[in-house]
Structures are given as C-alpha cells and as structure tokens.
Amino acid sequence: MVAAPDRAGWFPLAAPALRALRLGEVAPHQLALVALVPLAFGALTALAWDRLRLDR
Known part of the structure; x- marks a missing residue:
C-alpha cells in the first residue's frame, strides 16, 4: 500500500484501485482528484x- 490505509485515498493515482479493492475506504470527493491529474499535467x-522555441 502506498500510504496508511486511512490516507491512501488521497493519493490520486492509487484511489481507483483502492476503491476497487476496498469499496468503503475511498470517498467520491477523493475520486474526483483523479480527474485533476491529467488536467494539471496537460496544462503544464x-x-x-x-x-x-525551435528556431534557436
């Protein structure tokens, strides 16, 4: 496990798998953070x- 079981749901990359393994430990608002990862990295x-600049 990535972190302590009560805090692992806050790790966006592990939250979907943790929800599949233990249904009651990840709240819907923690799963919403999963959508922010591609948005943030896409913006960056x-x-x-x-x-x-390719014309240097």
Missing part, C-alpha cells in the same frame, strides 16, 4: 510547449 505540458 501546454505551457512547456508554448515556451519551447
């Missing part, structure tokens, strides 16, 4: 690509 990737 777009920012990095916007700053990228």
Whole structure:
C-alpha cells in the first residue's frame, strides 16, 4: 500500500484501485482528484510547449 490505509485515498493515482479493492475506504470527493491529474499535467505540458522555441 502506498500510504496508511486511512490516507491512501488521497493519493490520486492509487484511489481507483483502492476503491476497487476496498469499496468503503475511498470517498467520491477523493475520486474526483483523479480527474485533476491529467488536467494539471496537460496544462503544464501546454505551457512547456508554448515556451519551447525551435528556431534557436
């Protein structure tokens, strides 16, 4: 397990698997954090690509 059982649901990458294994330990608001991971990394990737200069 990634963290203590009472706090593992707050780790967004492990929350879906933890919910599948132990249905009552992960709340719906903790699963909502899973959607933020691709949004955050997508925004960071777009920012990095916007700053990228290929004509140096």
